[in-house]
Amino acid sequence: MSPAQGSVPDAVRAAGEIATWPAVAAAVDESRQACTALRWHQALRRRIPEAAAESRVRGAAASMELEGARLPVDVVRDLMRGAVGWHDPLDPVERVAKGTIAATAATESFTAATAPLQVLARLHLLAAAELVPAEELGRPRNDGEDCRELLEVSPAPAADEARMRLRGVVALMSALDVVPVPVAAALAHAELVHSRPFTRANGTVARAVERYIVRAGGLDPTGVAVTEAGHGEAGGAAYLGALSGYARGDRDGVTLWMTQAIGALTRAAREGERVADAVLAGKLGDSDG
Numbered sequence: 683m684s685p686a687q688g689s690v691p692d693a694v695r696a697a698g699e700i701a702t703w704p705a706v707a708a709a710v711d712e713s714r715q716a717c718t719a720l721r722w723h724q725a726l727r728r729r730i731p732e733a734a735a736e737s738r739v740r741g742a743a744a745s746m747e748l749e750g751a752r753l754p755v756d757v758v759r760d761l762m763r764g765a766v767g768w769h770d771p772l773d774p775v776e777r778v779a780k781g782t783i784a785a786t787a788a789t790e791s792f793t794a795a796t797a798p799l800q801v802l803a804r805l806h807l808l809a810a811a812e813l814v815p816a817e818e819l820g821r822p823r824n825d826g827e828d829c830r831e832l833l834e835v836s837p838a839p840a841a842d843e844a845r846m847r848l849r850g851v852v853a854l855m856s857a858l859d860v861v862p863v864p865v866a867a868a869l870a871h872a873e874l875v876h877s878r879p880f881t882r883a884n885g886t887v888a889r890a891v892e893r894y895i896v897r898a899g900g901l902d903p904t905g906v907a908v909t910e911a912g913h914g915e916a917g918g919a920a921y922l923g924a925l926s927g928y929a930r931g932d933r934d935g936v937t938l939w940m941t942q943a944i945g946a947l948t949r950a951a952r953e954g955e956r957v958a959d960a961v962l963a964g965k966l967g968d969s970d971g
Contacts, residue, residue: 693850697861697869705937709944710864716951717902725958726904733961734790734905737954738762742779742786744914745889748921751778759966762787777812781883784808785890790905794898798855802848805890810883822848822879829878832885834922836929838878847877855895863899867892867909868943872928889913896947908953912946915953 700706720726725733736759743758753761753775760766762783768776785808792801807820823829823841831838838844851873854866861869874888889910897905913921924942927935960966 693853694857694861697854697857697865700869700936700940701862701865703933703937703940706865706940706944709941709948710862713864713944713947713951714901716948717896717907720902720907720951720954720958721904723906723955723958723962725962726906729961730904730906733954733958735762736957736961736966737906737908738786738790740908740953740957741889741893741910742783744908744910745786745886746779746782748889748910748914748918749778749782749885751775751782753779758783772812778886780812781809782886784811785883785886786893786910789890789894789897792894792898794858794900796898798852801855801891801894802852802887805887805894806880806883809886809890810880813882818881823881827881829881829884831878831882832875832922832925835925836876839876844877844879847873848879851877851891855891858895858899863895863901864944864947865940866899867895867901867947868940870895871943872925872939875925876929896950901947902951902954904954906954906957907947907950908957909947909950911953912948912950913943915949916942916946 701710739759739762740755742762743753743755746753751774757766758779761768761779768780772780785805788804788808803820810819818827822845825841827841829838839847851870854861854870858866871888871892874884874891878884880887893909896902896907896909920942924939928939929935
């Protein structure tokens with residue numbers, strides 16, 4: 683059932699089939715409505731850059747928390763704008779946080795025309811810069827290299843299968859004019875987590891790729907929807923549980939992930955509206971944790 687288990691054309695074909703499942707189609711419609719409502723927010727008439735920057739702040743904070751590395755949002759904001767520096771040496775939380783912040787921030791620089799492999803390589807180089815040796819950055823695992831992340835979701839497949847599934851992700855990223863963007867974003871996210879093509883930082887890369895797809899594919903061209911917070915709002919256990927369902931590969935498990943992940947886009951748009959409200963009111967940071 684997984685879209686990346688066959689050839690590259692199979693990945694796109696399977697994604698199209700999944701998009702027709704009633705529960706998935708309903709979630710897609712709801713996420714589109716939420717993102718359309720966000721796009722028309724008054725603050726986004728003139729202040730998109732400010733709102734998008736705050737979205738990346740909140741997104742980085744939510745993504746690192748899903749990795750078990752929590753920092754207050756106001757601290758993440760200061761780190762992202764360079765108002766405070768990092769410790770030397772970095773502590774374990776900061777090693778994860780620094781890569782997550784860098785990868786989330788980098789999503790702004792990619793467009794729909796950016797080659798998917800370039801997106802993936804750059805995001806991994808940034809996300810894992812403090813976690814793995816330099817020779818492992820920006821490339822998929824080689825034969826014999828393992829990944830010990832996310833074992834609560836499923837065992838990581840062998841490197842050759844991971845590379846094959848990565849080709850399916852690239853196909854989805856290249857087919858945003860064919861596959862509904864919420865479906866492509868959810869599937870790419872799940873495939874990166876399930877296949878774990880890199881030795882470390884696969885979850886961080888997956889969430890950054892989802893953010894990129896949602897913006898580059900035109901679902902949220904403003905980049906204000908906080909996609910990572912959409913997952914974090916449901917809680918880490920629900921997030922990992924739905925990914926475990928996807929890893930089973932049966933229709934029920936895939937549907938569980940797809941409806942939860944696409945539902946997260948609806949929550950992401952609502953968080954984006956809260957960001958836009960704060961920008962409009964000049965109250966960024968007043969209620970951050």
